[in-house]
Amino acid sequence: MSASSRNLRYIIIGAGMAGILAGIRLRERGEENFVIYEKGDGVGGTWRENTYPGVACDTPAHSYSYSFAFNPEWSAFYAPGSEIRGYFEKMTDRFGVRDFIRFNTEIASCRFEDGRWHVTTRDGEEDVADVLVAATGVLHHPSIPDIPGLADFQGKCFHSARWDHDIDYARQRVGVIGNGSTGVQIVAALAGKVQRLVHFQRSPQWIMPCPDTRYSEDDKQAFRTDPQRIEDVRSGPEAQARRGRFLAAIIDANSPELAEIQSIVEQNLENSVRDPALREKLRPNYRAACKRMVFSPNYYEKVQDPTVYVDTSGIERIESDGVRMRDGSFHPLDVLVLATGFKADAFVRPMTITGRDGADLNTLWAQHPKAYYAVTVPDFPNFFMLNGPTGPVGNFSLIDIAERQWNYIEQLVALLRSGRCTEVSPSHAALEHYEALRTEAAKKTVFASGCSSWYLDAEGVPQVWPWPYEHFMEVMEKPNLDDYELTAA
Numbered sequence: 312m313s314a315s316s317r318n319l320r321y322i323i324i325g326a327g328m329a330g331i332l333a334g335i336r337l338r339e340r341g342e343e344n345f346v347i348y349e350k351g352d353g354v355g356g357t358w359r360e361n362t363y364p365g366v367a368c369d370t371p372a373h374s375y376s377y378s379f380a381f382n383p384e385w386s387a388f389y390a391p392g393s394e395i396r397g398y399f400e401k402m403t404d405r406f407g408v409r410d411f412i413r414f415n416t417e418i419a420s421c422r423f424e425d426g427r428w429h430v431t432t433r434d435g436e437e438d439v440a441d442v443l444v445a446a447t448g449v450l451h452h453p454s455i456p457d458i459p460g461l462a463d464f465q466g467k468c469f470h471s472a473r474w475d476h477d478i479d480y481a482r483q484r485v486g487v488i489g490n491g492s493t494g495v496q497i498v499a500a501l502a503g504k505v506q507r508l509v510h511f512q513r514s515p516q517w518i519m520p521c522p523d524t525r526y527s528e529d530d531k532q533a534f535r536t537d538p539q540r541i542e543d544v545r546s547g548p549e550a551q552a553r554r555g556r557f558l559a560a561i562i563d564a565n566s567p568e569l570a571e572i573q574s575i576v577e578q579n580l581e582n583s584v585r586d587p588a589l590r591e592k593l594r595p596n597y598r599a600a601c602k603r604m605v606f607s608p609n610y611y612e613k614v615q616d617p618t619v620y621v622d623t624s625g626i627e628r629i630e631s632d633g634v635r636m637r638d639g640s641f642h643p644l645d646v647l648v649l650a651t652g653f654k655a656d657a658f659v660r661p662m663t664i665t666g667r668d669g670a671d672l673n674t675l676w677a678q679h680p681k682a683y684y685a686v687t688v689p690d691f692p693n694f695f696m697l698n699g700p701t702g703p704v705g706n707f708s709l710i711d712i713a714e715r716q717w718n719y720i721e722q723l724v725a726l727l728r729s730g731r732c733t734e735v736s737p738s739h740a741a742l743e744h745y746e747a748l749r750t751e752a753a754k755k756t757v758f759a760s761g762c763s764s765w766y767l768d769a770e771g772v773p774q775v776w777p778w779p780y781e782h783f784m785e786v787m788e789k790p791n792l793d794d795y796e797l798t799a800a
């Protein structure tokens with residue numbers, strides 16, 4: 312086959328940040344033979360689904376933007392979710408990706424047969440492509456807690472990602488279960504604005520203080536006229552110091568950087584919460600950053616509002632009109648919000664993905680989801696994941712991660728396009744070697760230092776990138792083809 316002899320067809324699953332990125336990059340190359348399947352009715356993924364009060368990204372907005380499409384209009388250092396969704400809407404149109412998206416179309420299964428991916432929608436429609444890209448997001452299947460009596464609650468009850476906007480909250484007694492990033496944002500936003508607010512915490516969280524900087528019209532004008540200012544927010548000395556400290560801290564639980572972070576969060580608790588009893592209730596018994604760090608400029612201030620009550624005594628059961636605690640106390644409630652997180656190990660599931668010779672992704676992932684350098688899987692040729700399992704996690708910009716992964720994927724796809732091979736997938740040995748090294752290193756990270764979190768697999772090993780971010784940048788620069796099997800038809 313001669314160079315550029317193959318005109319490939321691509322199927323991308325998901326029109327969130329990563330799927331739109333894939334569409335933009337394909338359009339840039341002049342590709343038109345692709346489709347992005349999206350189960351929802353709009354773009355933006357997590358930012359379309361999460362509309363709860365206070366929803367915001369805890370990565371600085373200027374870093375949480377495509378590297379090729381800065382946005383001087385961000386209203387704040389940490390942008391609200393609705394603005395982020397608006398940004399993705401805009402990017403979809405600006406780069407001409409919208410016409411390639413099939414909304415309200417959920418993919419049920421993907422099967423590699425006769426050298427191509429056969430994709431079936433929930434409605435039974437079929438499509439075929441040479442390249443399959445899963446851009447299905449990380450946290451979007453709500454995790455509903457298994458608390459006795461939950462179904463008996465007679466008030467309004469919903470998961471944080473299914474926010475009910477039709478309620479007049481000012482008149483309600485609201486309970487929020489869960490105090491990850493979501494629960495903390497909801498409570499900070501609702502405090503003082505509802506009749507009574509109870510925050511149920513199974514495990515208190517360390518709270519990292521952060522600036523509540525809003526950008527003025529002058530700031531925005533400066534960003535418009537001088538993009539270097541945006542660069543500075545993204546990667547100037549302050550950003551580098553923050554990132555460097557955090558990186559050093561997570562890969563080594565005994566590092567001085569983690570000690571520094573520990574000291575910051577402890578001081579935040581000491582200095583912000585006046586009542587010693589409340590302070591003790593809010594004090595975690597594990598190290599800072601063991602769970603995903605929660606950033607908040609005002610959570611401690613807000614929970615001291617007289618209408619807010621923090622309960623850490625443990626939920627016994629849900630009753631028809633409220634929540635019974637293990638110590639026998641009872642909170643009568645009208646609204647119960649489940650800020651209980653997501654099924655973080657789902658990734659592309661519940662889709663069934665069948666690779667070469669009937670290989671089943673679910674079987675390969677029986678213990679935990681894995682992928683060679685988080686992107687490719689043996690026996691699943693020409694299948695690529697953006698923000699797949701074991702990529703970097705922990706307060707980094709997932710956009711930067713996806714952009715680097717796309718750069719890597721492009722180089723593998725180029726092998727198909729040029730005709731050098733018709734199938735590309737990593738070897739089993741390469742994945743096993745990667746997983747062995749990764750698992751060993753992951754056990755030393757702060758995520759394994761003694762707490763429960765969505766980072767841990769069933770055996771308690773963090774499902775994370777355990778090395779410096781620079782190493783991730785390096786490996787994403789160029790695939791190591793010695794680890795790949797290239798099959799020519």
Ligand code: NA7
Pocket residue numbers: 450456457458488489490491492493494512513514603626650651652653763764765
């Ligand atoms: P998280 O971070 O997974 O937090 C879930 C919270 O829900 C956490 O406080 C859990 O307590 C709590 N939870 C879960 N199940 C229960 C039950 N059964 N009873 C009581 N409490 C429970 O989800 P978020 O939505 O806040 O954040 C997800 C990510 O989205 C976040 O990391 C950012 O990346 C954005 P636990 O700590 O397990 O004791």
